Amino acid sequence: MTQKLQNKEIDLAIALTEGLVAGISKGQDWYKIVGTYVEAPLCWAISTGANSRHTSIDTLNKTNVAISRFGSGSHIMAYVLADQQGWLTNDKDDEVFSFSALNNFQAMRDAVNSDASDFFMWETFTTKPYHDSGEVKRIGQITPPWPAFMFAAHVDLLQNHVQDLQRALTAIQKATLLFMEQKENDSVRLVMDTLDYNEEDVRSWFKTVRYSMDHSHVSSRALQVTVSTLIKAGVLEAPGLAPENLVDLQVASLV
Structure with a gap:
């Protein structure tokens, strides 16, 4: 934009x-x-693949995040999540996540289901149909202030x-x-x-x-x-x- x-x-x-x-x-x-x-x-749903090993936010530290683009909301909110969870350190070389920039929502859903990525974050109601269908699994949410x-x-x-x-x-x-x-x-x-x-x-x-x-x-x-x-x-x-x-x-x- x-x-x-x-x-x-x-x-x-x-x-x-x-x-x-x-x-x-x-x-x-x-x-x-x-x-x-x-x-x-905006309420962001945190989603993993349908058969992912992740069942809660607790295991997401040091994992790969599917995002649309660097600098996008899906990218920024990953750091806000890490901050809220206490995963950030003062060591700049200690990366809390790795990222896969995939450009679109479909590619992000595919990535977590192929285990290429561990999770993604997207607006709750936009993601809900895919939670309801079982395509991806909701394990939490985050709301910025x-x-x-x-x-x-x-x-x-x-x-x-x-x-x-x-x-x-x-x-x-x-x-x-x-x-x-x-x-x-x-x-x-x-x-x-x-x-x-x-x-x-x-x-x-x-x-x-x-x-x-x-x-x-x-x-x-x-x-x-x-x-x-x-x-x-x-x-x-x-x-x-x-x-x-x-x-x-x-x-x-x-x-």
Whole structure:
């Protein structure tokens, strides 16, 4: 997503908070965070192969993780898991995991079933159909302490079309409010038809999701928690960037 921003294939993106923060902190200066889309944190399921020897998180230290790409949420969350489990050390040569970057979800599921990788991490409800079918096995979950998705805009958009950006954020906010207002009927059916999920799972998902009431607002505290957690997990090197260096404040000032 950030690569598409760099190439100017897109002007505005909705992406995982941790990926956006990590990218800017590592020098991706072609975009800024401009708003919050989903305030609720994302729950990541931890999955292994259907016949894997792993039956709990406890045995995952020093194993191979299937990820989509380096720097992606599936990569970053592995370090957050290691931090929460106390597996990180101060020795930079002591790698907690090895990684296989496989580009897509299907390849990650195949990797754990062939024992090429030990586990992968992916959003809970997206993975649930494959848990239900028995294709892969769920052994745990992890929820980071920050909002799931934020908006990021190319710096050219911020410099030359900031009012258009604000109108776009306002329109998206109105659409999401309408979507949630209709969740008892039309929105549930829309998700079922679009993603081929069963009704029970869709209604469970609606209980967990919480869209921002102000899409142009970004919590400085949320960004600080993200930065500090990523530093602690070894994804970023200290001291990292302060929240004001991650966000374009002129967007919020237009509200």
